[in-house]
Amino acid sequence: MENSGNIERRAQFISKTLADIYPNVTIPLQYTSPFSLLVAVILSAQCTDERVNKVTPPLFSLAPDAAAMARLAPETIEKMIHSCGLSHSKARFIQGCARVISERYGGIVPSTSGELENLPGVGHKTASVMISQCFNGYAFPVDTHIRRLANRWRLADSQNVSIVEKNLKTIFPAAEWRDLHIRMIKFGREYCPARNHSADSCPICKVLLKIDVN
Numbered sequence: 001m002e003n004s005g006n007i008e009r010r011a012q013f014i015s016k017t018l019a020d021i022y023p024n025v026t027i028p029l030q031y032t033s034p035f036s037l038l039v040a041v042i043l044s045a046q047c048t049d050e051r052v053n054k055v056t057p058p059l060f061s062l063a064p065d066a067a068a069m070a071r072l073a074p075e076t077i078e079k080m081i082h083s084c085g086l087s088h089s090k091a092r093f094i095q096g097c098a099r100v101i102s103e104r105y106g107g108i109v110p111s112t113s114g115e116l117e118n119l120p121g122v123g124h125k126t127a128s129v130m131i132s133q134c135f136n137g138y139a140f141p142v143d144t145h146i147r148r149l150a151n152r153w154r155l156a157d158s159q160n161v162s163i164v165e166k167n168l169k170t171i172f173p174a175a176e177w178r179d180l181h182i183r184m185i186k187f188g189r190e191y192c193p194a195r196n197h198s199a200d201s202c203p204i205c206k207v208l209l210k211i212d213v214n
């Protein structure tokens with residue numbers, strides 16, 4: 001079992017370095033309401049944020065809220081979101097979410113993970129993004145970038161996202177979770193790709209090695 005002091009020092013260094021690199025933390029998906037964020041997060045599966053941000057304005061002009069989206073045929077939504085990929089299932093998830101939110105919750109997106117995870121196409125990660133961004137709750141959504149970084153930085157030793165999430169929640173204070181998860185995703189995309197990462201030019205690992213030696 002690794003010395004907990006080492007893990008704590010690594011975590012503090014990582015958190016500070018990421019905050020220095022990304023002082024302003026905003027989620028790259030554009031949204032104006034919990035419902036529009038929910039739709040954007042569903043669309044972002046295996047799609048870039050830039051592409052989602054191009055698709056959502058015309059979609060929300062046509063259907064600005066859950067009631068209006070629920071009235072659209074899935075085929076209409078599918079055509080509008082085609083360029084995001086997986087459009088057949090995403091369209092049905094979006095329309096299904098809109099219908100449930102409209103009929104069961106009076107058009108207001110629910111704010112608990114249990115309720116969110118019962119919506120069509122909404123898993124634990126999407127529910128965590130909603131809780132973190134819209135409802136001021138403590139959540140640490142773990143995607144493939146965060147799982148990769150947590151393992152490379154030896155903050156976790158698992159490919160299971162639930163275990164990685166549990167480890168990160170233990171290591172970092174809850175007040176840091178929201179900004180840290182966004183910073184880790186940005187760093188993963190920019191500096192720490194799945195392949196061809198370079199420890200020599202990287203602002204994190206070259207220092208992490210020294211922390212472990214001292």
Ligand code: SF4
Pocket residue numbers: 152191192193197198199200202203204205206
């Ligand atoms: S050296 Fe940099 S890019 Fe490579 S694993 Fe470490 S943080 Fe990621």
